[in-house]
Amino acid sequence: MTGPRRDPDGELRARLREAAGVHRPDRARILARVERGRAAEDQGAARPRLPDWVRVAGATAAVAGVLVAGGCAVASVVRDDAPARHPVAAPPGSRETGSREAGPLWSRGAVDPHSNEFWAQSNITLGTSTALTALTVELRVAQTGSVTSTGAWRSLPADDFTFTLDERDGFLVYRWTLKEGRTVPAGEWVFAGQYNHGRGGRDAGGDRYSAAATAASGPLAVRGGFTPGG
Known part of the structure; x- marks a missing residue:
């Protein structure tokens, strides 16, 4: 003789219903989470998130700006140290x-x-x-x-x-x-x-x-x- 056939799916649904009946939502925690979400949305509206390619381009431009500024400083030092090339006689076309x-x-x-x-x-x-x-x-x-x-x-x-x-x-x-x-x-x-x-x-x-x-x-x-x- 065999016993009654088990229904695994039915047992799982029954346990879920039981857990749902016992569960009581934490209203205070939910409300706090909603408030944090609204604050994040407000900040996002004031300063929208830029696409990734814009942020990468901005970072590249900033690095390039630093390099350019450094290059100008080096060039200035070189120009100060090197002798200036002044005309020795009259301008070309009139000194012959x-x-x-x-x-x-x-x-x-x-x-x-x-x-x-x-x-x-x-x-x-x-x-x-x-x-x-x-x-x-x-x-x-x-x-x-x-x-x-x-x-x-x-x-x-x-x-x-x-x-x-x-x-x-x-x-x-x-x-x-x-x-x-x-x-x-x-x-x-x-x-x-x-x-x-x-x-x-x-x-x-x-x-x-x-x-x-x-x-x-x-x-x-x-x-x-x-x-x-x-």
């Missing part, structure tokens, strides 16, 4: 002087734009439409205060020239002389003298240059100066 004759030889003088408040380079550009069998180029840099040579160069081969540097009559004198048997072909050529000077924008108004040459047509000569600094 020289001569361009109807003949085969012409020239112009310019303070190099890369010069700064401690150092400068004076450029002489010499142009010829015919070969030269003799040439002497002289650059005279006025002693305006602490002027000392730091070198010289030319765009023609160094072995074709004898170079000398002297200081006399208040000038640094750079001189390039074409060696015997060498020639200068037609074209434009640069002769440059470099020098340190006292701090500040140096006035090149007292500087000058000259060039004497010989071509098949006979002797040639040009000379010029450098526009004073503004």
Whole structure:
């Protein structure tokens, strides 16, 4: 013989009904929870919650702002420590002087734009439409205060020239002389003298240059100066 069949689902429902009958809600706790919910809603209305992407973007912008501010401070220190690059002569376009004759030889003088408040380079550009069998180029840099040579160069081969540097009559004198048997072909050529000077924008108004040459047509000569600094 078998006993009566059990009904698990029925027993579970019966126990739930019994528990529900015994349970008494804590009204005070429920009311407190409702009040807290309302307060949170009021704060949310005054300051709405931002989407996640906005908060991430804001944090990124804040970090970027700190980096930018730090970069500006570093850049300021570097600028203060580094020497300012002041014009040594007049602004570009007005600091070249020289001569361009109807003949085969012409020239112009310019303070190099890369010069700064401690150092400068004076450029002489010499142009010829015919070969030269003799040439002497002289650059005279006025002693305006602490002027000392730091070198010289030319765009023609160094072995074709004898170079000398002297200081006399208040000038640094750079001189390039074409060696015997060498020639200068037609074209434009640069002769440059470099020098340190006292701090500040140096006035090149007292500087000058000259060039004497010989071509098949006979002797040639040009000379010029450098526009004073503004």
